[in-house]
Amino acid sequence: MRKVFDFHGGIHPPENKQQSLQTPIVKAGIPPLLVLPLSQHIGAPAVPAVAPGDRVLKGQLIGEARGFVSVPLHAPTSGTIEAVEERQIAHPSGHRAPCIVIRSDGLDEWIECRGIEDYTTLDKSDLLQRIRNAGIAGMGGAGFPSAVKLAVQPEKKISTLIINGTECEPYITADDALMRERAEQIVSGAMILRHLVEPEETLLGVEDNKPEAIATLLTAAQGTGLEVVSFPTKYPSGGEKQLIEILTGKQVPSGGLPADIGVVCQNMGSAAAIHDAVVLGRPLISRITTVTGDAIDQPQNFEVLLGTSMAYLLEKAGYRAERNNRLVMGGPMMGFTVPSPDVPVVKTTNCILAPSERELPTPPPAQACIRCGMCAEVCPASLLPQQMFWFAQGKEFDKLEQHNLFDCIECGACSYACPSNIPLVQYYRASKAEILQLRRDHEKSEHSRLRFEARQERLEREEREKAEKRAARKKAAEAKAKQGTANGEAEEDPIQAAIERAKAKKAAQQSAADAQGGSEGEREKLEKAVVSTRKRLDTAIAKLEQAQAEGSDLVEALQTGVDKTRLKLETAETALAALQNSSDSTTAESTSSTDAAQLAIEKAMAARAAEADLSPAEKARADLEKLEQRLEKSRAKLAQSRDAGDEEKIIEALEATVERLAGKVEQARQQLQQAESA
Ligand code: SF4
Ligand code: SF4
Incomplete structure (x- = not known):
């Protein structure tokens, strides 16, 4: 028996897991419409790779990963792209985000999938690329791209690979059902992960309230060298840092990553998805989701196509709206109330909870803090929730950060334990969001400042280059004038011809000077056009950058606007430069004309003397x-x-x-x- 450790704090809320474990996993089927948010993971949203009207096959790429921390998106069934537009997504604020909408054709026609029989023959970077291309993001929590987590820097030697089967939150049984029914798939995925990471040990960590899952995992892992470890049930053992402490006794430092102490953690669902991606060549297009609560007649686990609406799933499970007080995505501790049942299931949706008022009562009004210290006692991150609450109320963000606000895993144990019913975790969530927004704003203004300075530098450089070009042209014009007068026409009297040319040049300069007076107005107009077009270009670029940062689908239209405005600016700048050049060369010629004429006369006389022979x-x-x-x-x-x-x-x-x-x-x-x- 492997020795396990304990972490500070934790609670034991009622589990309520048995309700949804009465039947095997059921396939939810193909809904008529699938709504797939382009951002179902942490990092940059995917970029649409399809357009309305396109026919797509099941498993086809429909959204490309943008950047390193991003994952692609695939069609969960065959059908036609109905729209690429903003739709309401599962988020506490009820906000809308860019989505790809697929009208399914009911055929469920797959693309050709090519799995790998022996992945050990693959180069590790190719294997990692396969996982990335399959769109796999952590399926147990925040949705961090799995390939990024697995791309451990070579200097960080990994001693322990942990496959997390804890699922400590009440009501949720998606991973439990997966472990009971698809243990071989999980073990296969864990072995692929072990091959990639090369740890000294690979542990499959499961709480002791899942004896059936532990038994099937033990059978599937026999002879593989993978170690199934069970430990006492306590919430929140499934937190990555808490599980690492339980299994290894090591603590991840504040602000650090598991890799810093030689550990990599992946969820059971992610391990199963990695098996599908590598062995079967199939991308992540579905997941197991628990649908449960007192307002559900048949609580159970569904295998759901991503993009399926909550409403579709609720109906399949016998939803009784009259018994339900609110719909929660996730569990009662870390989940959030959704604004509408039309929001879609995404890669991280492990549970849909439809509780009755009796089951999950509306929280009573908060009372004053009585300084009992219960919150600190249960905090698994060893934080000081009471102090953080004061700072959050006073928006003292510096102090919140000094008190390691970002180590808070938002488990809600403090709120659960608080006798004054203070919704502590809500304060921390709101403060984190505000701090992150402030950081983004600061980065944005810093970015604008750098852009402004770069622009100033560019304008000054261009001005310098123009001045140098003008000087070079002036010099060339002077040399040319001298040479031109030296090549006087042979059949005429060269002296007379040079004098005539000098006179003609003077007359031309006079007329050019007159013209220049007339072109002053033109120059003024062009200068104004250049200034106003630059302003418009700056505004357009700022809007484009904002749209890109927000992942708006207006990016393409804004980019076209920027390109057009930039072209206009270049045209205006070229016209202005041409006007200035012509004015400069006129001035240059004027100052050198007298000397040039004299030189031409002398050269012509010398030429005539030479011709005599x-x-x-x-x-x-x-x-x-x-x-x-x-x-x-x-x-x-x-x-x-x-x-x-x-x-x-x-x-x-x-x-x-x-x-x-x-x-x-x-x-x-x-x-x-x-x-x-x-
Ligand atoms: S548990 Fe609640 S009442 Fe007790 S110290 Fe913490 S915030 Fe105050
Ligand atoms: S929500 Fe944060 S502060 Fe509260 S117990 Fe959990 S980790 Fe600690």
């Missing part, structure tokens, strides 16, 4: 070469001006120059032919 054919060839060079440059300038979207009159002037030079090149070619044949 050439033969007619050599002179004709030189003239042709110069004209060809000028033609090429003019064409390049024309193309550049067109690309920059320069004014029409500038482009027209450049076109005329190109045409004129092309004519001259043709003439020069003929002259060269004549000179060579002479």
